[in-house]
Amino acid sequence: GAVVSQHPSWVICKSGTSVKIECRSLDFQATTMFWYRQFPKQSLMLMATSNEGSKATYEQGVEKDKFLINHASLTLSTLTVTSAHPEDSSFYICSARSEVGTQYFGPGTRLLVL
C-alpha cells in the first residue's frame, strides 16, 4: 500500500513551547490530508481536514489557533501545536487520501508536554 511518513516519531517539550509535526505522502500526491489525535485507551478522533492550497477545516471543539495546519504541497502537511500544555500530550496521527479515495495513515507522533 501507499506510504505515509511522519516526523518526528516522538517529541518531549516544555509547557508553553510550540511543536511542529510533519506528514508526508511518499509515493502519491494527496490534495487532502487529515490529522487525528488519540489518547490512551481511546479511539482516534479526527481533528481537522487539511486541503492543499487552502485553509484547513477543523472539527467541532478543536481550536484552530492552537493547532495550526499548513498543507503547502501535494505531499506535505504540517501540524503545529502552539503553546503546548500537558493536556496536549497525545498520539498525533496524520492520514493522506489517495486519488481513489483510500486513506493511508502515518505511523504517528507521540507528544509529551512536561
Add this chain to the structure above:
Amino acid sequence: DAKTTQPTSMDCAEGRAANLPCNHSTISGNEYVYWYRQIHSQGPQYIIHGLKNNETNEMASLIITEDRKSSTLILPHATLRDTAVYYCIVRGVGTDSWGKLQFGAGTQVVVTP
C-alpha cells in the same frame, strides 16, 4: 455517515480463520464499508473496503450481506502479528467528494498460540 457496531473483543487461535462481524444497519446506497486495523502504538493500517460485492485481497476477505446491513472481515489464517484493534467504518463516497473516516471503538482481536 452511518454508524457501525462491532464486538468489543474476540480471541482467535493462531492458524485459524478469524471472522470479525460488523453491523451497519443504517448504511445508505453511496456508503462504502472500510476496514482498518491498529497494532499497538502504530498508525492504522488499511485492510480492505467494499460497496456491495465481496472483496478479497492479500490481507483479508470482506463479505457484505445482500441487504448491506452487515459485513464480515475474514482473516484466513490468523497469526500472532494480527493481534490488533480492528475498525469497521462506513464512509460516503460521492462525485468528486468523500466522507470523513470516523473511528469507533473497534474490536480488540487477540490471536493466541
